[in-house]
Amino acid sequence: MTFNDVVEAIQNLSTDEKLEIQLLLKQYIREERRGEIYRNFKSAQVEQQKGELKFSANINELRQLIEE
Incomplete structure (x- = not known):
């Protein structure tokens, strides 16, 4: 059944x-x-347990982390 079939069926309800x-x-x-x-x-x-998460309160550092 295609999406169009579903839409048509719904229209008839x-x-x-x-x-x-x-x-x-x-x-x-x-x-x-x-x-x-x-x-x-x-x-x-899992990332936290592996030590892969990075935290910061510095906005410039957060921007840099996002860009990585």
């Missing part, structure tokens, strides 16, 4: 069904974002 799909999509997107945040957190933990 009732308003209530469209609203249900909207709620489901919001939930799916929220769950995916949580998973992404969790994976980034775990990755940062």
Whole structure:
């Protein structure tokens, strides 16, 4: 099924069904974002354990770190 098929199928649904799909999509997107945040957190933990994270309160040093 292509994206266009999905869009067309959604257009043919009732308003209530469209609203249900909207709620489901919001939930799916929220769950995916949580998973992404969790994976980034775990990755940062590994970097911290390896001593690869750098911290600074100096704005110029932070800019330099970003550019690396």
